[in-house]
Amino acid sequence: MNKDNTLHVDTIMKITMFSEVSVGILANSILFFAHLCMLLGENKPKPIHLYIASLSLTQLMLLITMGLIAADMFISQGIWDSTSCQSLIYLHRLSRGFTLSAACLLNVFWMITLSSKKSRLTKFKHNSPHHISGAFLLLCVLYMCFSSHLILSIIATPNLTSDNFMYVTKSCSFLPMCYSRTSMFSTTIAVREAFFIGLMALSSGYLVAFLWRHRKQAQHLHSTGLSSKASPEQRATETILLLMSFFVVLYILENVVFYSRMKFKDGSTFYCVQIIVSHSYATVSSFVFIFTEKRMTKILRSVCTRIINI
Numbered sequence: 001m002n003k004d005n006t007l008h009v010d011t012i013m014k015i016t017m018f019s020e021v022s023v024g025i026l027a028n029s030i031l032f033f034a035h036l037c038m039l040l041g042e043n044k045p046k047p048i049h050l051y052i053a054s055l056s057l058t059q060l061m062l063l064i065t066m067g068l069i070a071a072d073m074f075i076s077q078g079i080w081d082s083t084s085c086q087s088l089i090y091l092h093r094l095s096r097g098f099t100l101s102a103a104c105l106l107n108v109f110w111m112i113t114l115s116s117k118k119s120r121l122t123k124f125k126h127n128s129p130h131h132i133s134g135a136f137l138l139l140c141v142l143y144m145c146f147s148s149h150l151i152l153s154i155i156a157t158p159n160l161t162s163d164n165f166m167y168v169t170k171s172c173s174f175l176p177m178c179y180s181r182t183s184m185f186s187t188t189i190a191v192r193e194a195f196f197i198g199l200m201a202l203s204s205g206y207l208v209a210f211l212w213r214h215r216k217q218a219q220h221l222h223s224t225g226l227s228s229k230a231s232p233e234q235r236a237t238e239t240i241l242l243l244m245s246f247f248v249v250l251y252i253l254e255n256v257v258f259y260s261r262m263k264f265k266d267g268s269t270f271y272c273v274q275i276i277v278s279h280s281y282a283t284v285s286s287f288v289f290i291f292t293e294k295r296m297t298k299i300l301r302s303v304c305t306r307i308i309n310i
Contacts, residue, residue, distance in 0.1 A: 009269060013276075017066075017275065020283050024283030025064060027290065028059045028283075031053075032053055035053040047109065047132075048110075056289075058095055058099040061091070061095040063283070065088060069168075073170060081156050084156070085154050090151060093143075094144060094147055096278075097146075100196050101140070101143070101196070103247065103281075104200050105132050107204060107244065108203050110207065110240055111202075146188060146192070153175050154175070156172060197248075204240075210237055211238065211241070250281050253277050254274060257277055
């Protein structure tokens, strides 16, 4: 690739990455503060508001740290020291893990909420918010422990042409690790993500069954001339299933890009594409929650109307 093409690709990557970050931060900020207001303003706040607020907060942290990483990739002159690199990469990895945990537990909570009275999950209904909140805190602690090796693996290195380091940003690189340590950390990450993906798939299967039963009931009501309007539970279930499907597609695409990066040894381009793909969920999911919730759309319309009338 010649110099002009390289510059053109870098410009496209820069615009795409910063656009994704800025739009995602704005959307997640709106989502977080809206659900925070719902939590504080209602006499009996719904647990779903707490989980969506937690998800939007972790996604906000993820996108902010990604923005700082992108700034060091394209704008900075490589002036970060080892402490700055370790803190930022560690916080970014934690935010990524927290986001995955929050998305998974949101699926599990909704599965428990929609469970029938005959289901074994019924006994968890009343205590599910406490159990899931406790599980989220436990997972956060585990992520902090599992990601602690990054503190020893990341250093500030201005010489990005060296083959001994793996490119992260202009300032930061990974130290080379022995095969046994690399295998151990890779296996831990693979098992962790497989567990969450499996749990999300299980809960999504339950939600699909719920939608199927609801559709059969709606067809029966339609045949008898009664109203078959979609319930709030059905709309929320469809939203979560849409997000789950989008997450799986992005996860597969991210892994394809990662292995392409390893195979073709084109570090910078594939690395940028991998970052963009892996953070798309944090941006898109916030818009899905905003525009599928009637209260959110009413608030946004009211705000837009007031701004226009000023």
